[in-house]
Amino acid sequence: MSAVVCHRRARLIEAHRPAHIDAAEAISAEEEATTRPIRPHLEPGADENRLGAASLDPPITKETLSELDLNRIVNDIRLRHDINFEHEIMFRPNTRRGAQKKREDNEYFEALAIEFDYYIRRQIGPSSPATQQDHKRSAVVDSTPSSYPKFPQRLPPMISAIGEVIKTLVPTAKWETVDDQFDVDLRMQELEHGICNIAGLFEWIGQVLLCSCSPMRDAMVTAMVAKSQQALTEQDAHQLVDSVKDLFGILETMKLDVTNHQIRYLRLYLLEESVQFEQHQILDRIAAGWSISHERRWFEAPYAHPETQDRFVMFKERVIDRIVTPTATFPLTLTSDLERLKHLQHDFRLCHYHFACGHTFREALSKLGWTKAMPMLPYTECMKRIGAIIGAQGQDFEFGAHPDVVLEIVRVAYNICGIKALPDPRTLALTGWYLGEAMDPQTAFYNDIEGILWDELSTMVHLEVETIFNMNPLQILNRYDPGPPGLSNKQHRGGDLSLQSISKRAAHIIVLHWRVWAPILYDQPDPESPRSRNQRIVTEAEEMAARTRTHRSLSSVNVSQPVLMQSQDRHRAHTPSLSRGNNRSEAPIYTPGSSDGESTTSERPERPSA
Secondary structure, X not given: OOHHXXXXXXXXXXXXXXXXXXXXXXOOHHHHHHOOEXXXXXXXXXXXXXXXXXXXXXXXXXXXXXXXXXXXXHOOHHHHHHOOOOOOOOOOOOOOOOHHHHHHHHHHHHHHHHHHHHHHHHOOOOOOHHXXXXXXXXXXXXXXXXXXXXXXXXXXXXXXXXXXXXXXXXXXXXXHHHHXXXXXXXXXXXXXXXXXXXXXXXXXXXXXXXXXXXXXXXXXXXXXXXXHHHHHHOOOHHHHHHHHHHHHHHHHHHHHHHHHHHHHHHHHHHHHOHHHXXXXXXXXXXXXXXXXXXXXXXXXXXXXXXXXXXXXXXXXXXXXXXXXXXXXXXXXXHXXXXXXXXXXXXXXXXXXXXXXXXXXXXXXXXXXXXXXXXOHHHHHHHHHHHHHHHHHHHHHOOOXXXXXXXXXXXXXXXXXXXXXXXXXXXXXXXXXXXHHHHOOOOOHHHHHHHHHHHHHHHHHHHHHHHXXXXXXXXXXXXXXOOOOOOOOOOOOOOHHHHHHXXXXXXXXXXXXXXXXXXXXXXXXXXXXXXXXXXXHXXXXXXXXXXXXXXXXXXXHOOOXXXXXXXXXXXXXXXXXXXXXXXXXXXXOOOOOOOOOOOOOOOOOOOOOOO
16 A cells, blocks of 8 residues: 555545544454444344345455456357357346345345445434434444344445455556545545445546447436446435445446457457467366267277268268267266257258158148149148248247147138138148157157258258368358347248258358368377277287397307497497487397397387477
């Protein structure tokens, strides 16, 4: 703390100490250093419970916002992966906080309102009736201190937290000024003595934020300052707490604005280096003990086309198999894309359902005696309305003989055939049965539809992969419309257009995942495969044979140590390449019986450098 601030504090305490403050109310230096108890006028029971149960720390602090720091962002593997799929990736306020978090925040602000109410009374002045009445209550409380509970205050941590967050939003040159304004000890002494200029502090905060925040936040800052002035004028502690809530919200929003600006500025770098960054992160986890050998099981399971040797083609079709199968799970290596793959599964199931509805529609027309070509306009309108029925229920829609879908199919079929009567129960039941068969995985009809769509999707994915395989990440990202990850909230157009969208998104995931994981896992031999085990057995046998030859060579040499050392020296002089990389104790050993007079050595393999 600067000498100017200390001198200012001393002058405030000596010159402005109100006469009505009793000596018994003064807080000792020892209490100031540890905890500063509060003795407000409490309502029996309720207020005591609020002060005792509420948290001491505000909901927004420098620590809670630390995940938005630049260092955390650059090293966030999830963000570095997701930036490959979204042009405008950004952080947003968490508006869906849990019930427990909301309850804790409400308890904190209710307790803070009690503390503000206590200190606002001290700002009125010693001659006012409210202050005199509060002084009498304090005297009664002080006369029986053992029977009155003391609670740690929330104002000191709140003042400190606001100052620390503001320092992360303003230039370094302003940090000293911020420290002076949010000097916790000084502000608490001013509050205790009734001389704290709370209105001036809010005005100063507003000026600093207006100079630092985006112009679109100016109205929020101005409204916050105006609300605080009105609260102090009306002596309303709850309205003042509302101003503090607004202040915390503005600080969080400004921190998000700074973070999103940094992401936009670094987006190209983060995108171009994403594959290398993910590989480094994965290798670090493997070095720390993460075993991924079992993650290749889904990839090397019995393959439908054993003649295919291209491992990338195998991987691509494995992913397509899991997209087509609604109950399939994905390995841990695809965790970063799990949400996108789940959306692809759901969207493919929608395509399957639209295909089944189309066949059911044709079957219904045939049962009603229609022999002409199917009119496309009524069919297209029917598919749109079915898409609206599915979209109204979202992810909760049960694929099968949905009553509304069946009724819509029969209604349009009746209109095409010119039947004016209401759909009879038998036609509805027969149409529902046909649609149910088309969506039952146990039926041949379902498997036929799935096979047709699988072939179409595989062809589309193959063409799309060939197109983007040699593109850089930015080119691939620019090729696709950012949009949401699934078609669930869009108008379902059905048919090839939906499959085309699925194929593009699947190809993007496949190519990016292969670039990251192929050199780490898929292109590496499986240590548990029979071929790898046989290779290890052969290697171990060769090493054992070499050690046996070395042992026999040692036992057959019958020379004295000086002669051996001289031989070694001569050998080093004539053949320097053999001694390179050996330790002093690892001298080359001659093997007698060589027909050409040359010597062989048994050297330990040189340890690779770090």
